[in-house]
Amino acid sequence: MLSFTRVSRAQFTTAITRPTNITAAERAALRAARRERGRQLLQQQEQSTTQQVETTKWHNRVAGSRWLWYVGLLVPTAIITWAVQDEDSPPARLAEAMGLAGWIRNKFEEMAVPQYDKLLPDWSQMPNVPHDIPVPHTLVIDLDNTLVSSTWDRKYGYRHAKRPGVDQFLRTMAMYYEIVLFSPSIDGMADPVVTSLDKEGCIMHRLYRDATVYKNGVYIKDLDRLNRNVNRIVVLDDDPEEVQFHPYNVIPIKPYTDPSDRTDNALERITPFLIEIARENYGDIPTLLRQYHGMDSDQIADEIERRINLIRYDRLQQSSRGLGGLAPRNQLPAPELPAEAVSSTTVTRPVQLTAKDIAGKAPDEVESNGLVGWMQRRAKEKEEHQMRKMEKWQQVMMDRQKRKSQEA
Numbered sequence: 001m002l003s004f005t006r007v008s009r010a011q012f013t014t015a016i017t018r019p020t021n022i023t024a025a026e027r028a029a030l031r032a033a034r035r036e037r038g039r040q041l042l043q044q045q046e047q048s049t050t051q052q053v054e055t056t057k058w059h060n061r062v063a064g065s066r067w068l069w070y071v072g073l074l075v076p077t078a079i080i081t082w083a084v085q086d087e088d089s090p091p092a093r094l095a096e097a098m099g100l101a102g103w104i105r106n107k108f109e110e111m112a113v114p115q116y117d118k119l120l121p122d123w124s125q126m127p128n129v130p131h132d133i134p135v136p137h138t139l140v141i142d143l144d145n146t147l148v149s150s151t152w153d154r155k156y157g158y159r160h161a162k163r164p165g166v167d168q169f170l171r172t173m174a175m176y177y178e179i180v181l182f183s184p185s186i187d188g189m190a191d192p193v194v195t196s197l198d199k200e201g202c203i204m205h206r207l208y209r210d211a212t213v214y215k216n217g218v219y220i221k222d223l224d225r226l227n228r229n230v231n232r233i234v235v236l237d238d239d240p241e242e243v244q245f246h247p248y249n250v251i252p253i254k255p256y257t258d259p260s261d262r263t264d265n266a267l268e269r270i271t272p273f274l275i276e277i278a279r280e281n282y283g284d285i286p287t288l289l290r291q292y293h294g295m296d297s298d299q300i301a302d303e304i305e306r307r308i309n310l311i312r313y314d315r316l317q318q319s320s321r322g323l324g325g326l327a328p329r330n331q332l333p334a335p336e337l338p339a340e341a342v343s344s345t346t347v348t349r350p351v352q353l354t355a356k357d358i359a360g361k362a363p364d365e366v367e368s369n370g371l372v373g374w375m376q377r378r379a380k381e382k383e384e385h386q387m388r389k390m391e392k393w394q395q396v397m398m399d400r401q402k403r404k405s406q407e408a
Helices: 009-016 024-085 090-098 100-112 166-173 187-197 266-279 285-290 297-321 355-359 371-407
Strands: 137-141 148-153 157-162 177-182 205-207 213-215 218-220 233-237 250-252
Touching: 024 090, 100 213, 137 266, 157 187, 166 177, 166 266, 187 205, 233 266, 233 285, 250 297, 266 297
Parallel strands: 137 177, 137 233, 177 205, 233 250
Antiparallel strands: 148 157, 213 218
């Protein structure tokens, strides 16, 4: 239990009274010590005040320089934006007069075009291809929404679904074309997809975004840089804007965006037309495709089937009006390919187009010793030469696919 003792004021004053037994020297020393402690306290306060002032000045300088940095960045940016959007603005005219606009334009053009003028090697330098084989037609194919459909979700990330019939399409086209996959996607993302897609090695070349020309927000595929005859290049793409430099080399195909749609047969339907182009050795693809301008691959297939059916109908009518009309109807020879109903919605199997289907069987040639005979023999030799070229190319591609399967 604590107890408190009552202390009077006199007793308290007596308790703290300074000792009287100290000398004058000791008293002087104590005073000096007190003055020193006071001086040190004043000095510390002054230093603290000075530091606070310096800190405040530093913050003010930083804030001022930050605003200067903002102004120095935003003002030139605004001026440049004004000059880019309005070619008649004072900044644009000044930059043009100083030559700055031309310099900037050249730098942007250098960054917007591929690094190499020849995106594909010379045909004579192609590995595993005999040099005596003439250059076949070139088929340029897009990847996203043309051969595959790409989707993304949080759980699995990017997933890719093959378009129905893509394996058979590549396998067939490799027998007639030099296939080039040309995608505006980044190679690091697209190349693994192509490797998984083309396990048989049907695609001979792969080109990605770094091979495109960037213009107005579009990555454009410039066919002039492929190091191949542009008149013998066919492009299959879901976005014709990506081939805007050569609009008449493109066969547009409907984008494949629904991985669950397994009834899509766009590749299957356009296959006969592409085969016919290679077999007939068309040398002017833009002129050929100009008549189908504005149509996609399905509409082109419908139009070709309509023409074939009309030709078959005319042939059947001619045979019924000619000598065949004297015979009973059931004794007439059947047409080489029976006529089929034209349908623009559902086609179970595409019509295999050949020159015989379109123009009919040619009459027997009469051997002649004159100019006509020479021209007939010349045409026959040309046809046989084309057949031999196709056979050699098909053998090369079969060997390539065989090596690819063995490596896998």
